Amino acid sequence: MKRATREVLPGGGLVLAVSGRPGPPPLGFEAADGGRLLLRQGERPLMLGRLDGDGCCRDLHLRCLDGHRSPLPPLGSAAMRTRGNWPHRYARWLEESGDGPLHDGRWRLAERTYFAPGIWTEDFVRQWPDGRLELLCGGGWHGVLPLRRLSPPDAPRVKAYRKHAREGTLAPVLLWWVSFLDGWLLLDGHDRAVAALEEGAVPPCVVLARVQDDEKWRKTADEITEAHEQEMARVAERPAHAGLTHQRATLERGYADAMSWLPYEEAHTDSRPLPGGAVAWDDLAGRAMFECPRD
Template identity: 65%
Template sequence: MAVPETGPPGAPPPPSLRFARTGSRRWVLLQNERPLLLARSEGDGCCHDLHLRRLPGHHSPLPPVSAATVRAGGEWTHRYARWLEDAAEYGPLRAGRWRLSPRTTFAPGIWSCDLVQDWPDATIELLCGGGWHGVLPLRPLQAPDTPRVKALRKHAREGTLAPVLLWWVSFLDGWLLLDGHDRAAAALAEGTVPACVELVRLPDDADWRATAAEITRSHEERMARLDAHPATLHHARQRQAMERGYADALSTLPYDAAATPIDP
C-alpha cells in the first residue's frame, strides 16, 4: 500500500509512532512524542549489546478485535490495512510504499529464545552488522492462566485466533509486536507460533529503479565479457543461469525491505 505525502511538499509530518536518535549510540521509540522504548548500545567491535527499557503507555494502532469480528471472518490483511490507514493517531505509517502481508514462516527460535519477555529492562546481543532477528513486545505478555489469555487459548486451539501485527525494523533485524500481545501469549501457551501479519516499509520507486539500473549495467557488462568467449555448451548454460539470476534480482527489488527511518 502507498501512503501519500501530506503537508508541504518534501516535508511530510512524522508518523505518530517513530524512532528518533538521542545520541551516537542511543535512540528512542516515540508514540505521539511519548517515549515507549529507550535503547543504548554498548560494546566494541562489530558485536554490541543493546540495553532496552520499555515504558508503559503503548497504544495499538488497531482497534480491539471483538468476538463478533472474529466470527465474521474475512481477510485479516485487508482489514488491518484499512485500520492502519485510519490509525494516524498511533500508527507508524509515513509517506511512501509499504507491504502488509501474512508472515507464515520464521527461523527456529524467533518465538522462543529470541522473544524478549523480560520487562521493563532487557539486553539483547546484536549480531555482527547489527540486529538479532527476534520479536520485541511493547507491553508485557500476560501469563497463560490469566482470564483474557485463557479465553483466547480456545480460539488458538480452534484456529480462529486473529493474527498479531508485527512491524519489521531494519536496524534491529527484528520485529516490534504492535498489536495482539494477548493473542500471542495464547498461541504460545498452546505450543503454536502466532498467526502474523507483517508490516514492512518498501523502497521508494526512485530508489529501487536506480538500483535496478545499476544491476542492469553490471549484468550487461558481465554478459558482454561472457559473449566475448567462443560459444560452447557450458557457455550456453552459464548464460542461461546469469539471465535467470538477473531476472530474479529485478523481480524482488520493489518489494525488498527498506531501511527503517530514525529521525533526528
Template identity: 65%
Template sequence: MDRGHRELLGRDRLVLDVRDRPGPPPLRFEATDDARRRLLRQGERPLLLGAATGDGCCRDLHLHRLAGYRSPLPPLRSAAMRSGVNQVHQYARWLEDAPQGPLCDGRWELSRRTVFAPGVWDVDLVRDWPGGCLELWCGGGWHGVLPLRELSTPDAPRVKAYRKHAREGTLAPVLLWWVSFLDGWAILDGHDRAVAALTEGRTPECVVLTRVVDEDTWRRQAAELTEECESRTAPLDARPHPGAARHRALMEEGFAHTLAELPYEASSTPSWPLPGGRADWDHLAAAAVFQFPSD
C-alpha cells in the same frame, strides 16, 4: 483519508505507497546524533528508552519500557476473527487510518508470515518487563520479538479466550513491525494473541509491516543491475561456444529474479532527531528511575 497507491502482490502480500503525511508519524523512533540512544514515542508519550554499549560488530542494546502503549488497530472481536476477512488487507486499511500508528511517507509492505527461524518466539522473545537487553549484530544479529507492553499470563481471561481461537485455527494474526536497527520485530498488536498461541504450543501467525525501498532507489539499482547483466552476457555473444545459450539463459534468469525482488527489499526503519539530544534522553531516563550502563 486518501489512502494513496496500493500494490497487490497476492492474497497475503501488498505494498502501501504512503504520501503527503506531514512530519513524523505518531509512533516513531527518535535518536541522538550518534544513534547510541534511542527513544520510541507515541504522540508525546515516551514508551521505550534504549542505550547501546560496546563497539565494533558486537553491541548490546539495554532497554527500559514504560506503560501506556496503544495499538494502532481497533479491538478484534471473536465474530470478526471467525468472519474469514482477509486480515492483511484489513490491517492495511486500519494502519492507513490509525491516529497512533507508525506509517510515514514511503513504501510499506504488509505480508503474512507463519514460519520463523528457531529461537525467534522462545529464546529471543523478550519476556522480561520493563527491562531487557538485546545482543545486536553479534553472531548474525538478535532477530527476536519485542513486546511494547507487559505480556499477560497464560491464565488471563482474554488470553484464555484467545487460546480457544488458537485451537480452532481462527486466531487473528499478530501484527509485527520489522525494526532494522534492532534486527528484530516489535509487536504492534496482538500481545495477548501471541501469548495464547505460544501457550497452545503454536508459533503465532503474523502480519509483518516492513518499510521497503523507495521507487527512486530500486529503479536506480535496477538500471545498475541491467548494465551489469549486459556486460556479463556480452562475451557470450562475442565468442559463441557450446553451451553458451544455456549459460546465458541461466544468467538472465538469475538477474530477472533479482530484479523482481528489488522493489521489495527492506529499507532502514526511520528515526527522527531526538529533541534536546542526549540531555533530553538523560532527563527521560532519570524520570523513569532507571540506571542505564555508561558508554
C-alpha cells in the same frame, strides 16, 4: 487525509504507497549521541535504549514503559471468525489510526507463517520493564520485542484466545520490521501471541515493513540491468561450448529473480534526531528509572 495507493501482491499481501502525511509519524524512533534511542508514540515515550560495548557486537539495553496504544481496533471473537484478507484489513486500519508508524513512502503488509528457529522462543523478549538485546556483528538481533507487559498464560483473555488458536481462527498479530534491530516490534496482538505460544504454535502474523521508494529501486534496477547486459555480452563473445546454454539460462534466471524482488526489498527504518539530544534522553531515562523501578 489522502488515501494511500494500493498495489496488490500475489498471496494476498499489498504495498501501500503513502503520501501527503504532515510531520513525523505518531509512532517512531528518535536518536541521540552515544547510542541513545527513544521510541515515542505521540508525546509519550515507550522505550528507551542505549548501546553498550565496543566493537561490532554490542548490547542494546532497554527500559520499556507502559502506555502503548495499539494502532488497530479491538478484535472480538466474531470478527476473528469472519475470515477475510487480514493484510488488507490491517492496512485500512493503519491508514485510519493516529497511533501507528506510517509516514510517506511505500509499505508492504503480508502474512508470514515461517520464522527461523528461536525467534518466538529465546528471542521473544518476555522481560519487563528491562531488557537486553545482544546485537550481532553489523547491528542485527532478529527477535520479537513486545511493546507492553505480557499477560500471564492463565489470564482470561489469553484463555479465550487459546480456544481460537486451537480452532485456527486466531487473528494474526501485527509486527513492524525495524531494520537497525534486524527484528520486529509487536504492535498489536500481545495476548494472541501468548495464547498461540501456549498452544505450542507460532503466532499467525502480518508483517508491516517499509520498502524501497520507487526512485531508489528503479535506480538500482538500472544499475543491475547495465551490469547484466555487460555480462551477457561477455558470454556471447566466448567460443561455443557444451555448457554455454546452461550458463546463459542461469544468468537470466538470476537477473529475473533479482528484478522481481527489488521493488519489495526492505528499506532502512527512519529515526529522527531527539529534540534536546543526549541531555533530554538522560532526563527521560532518569525519570523512567524513578517512576518504574527495576522489577
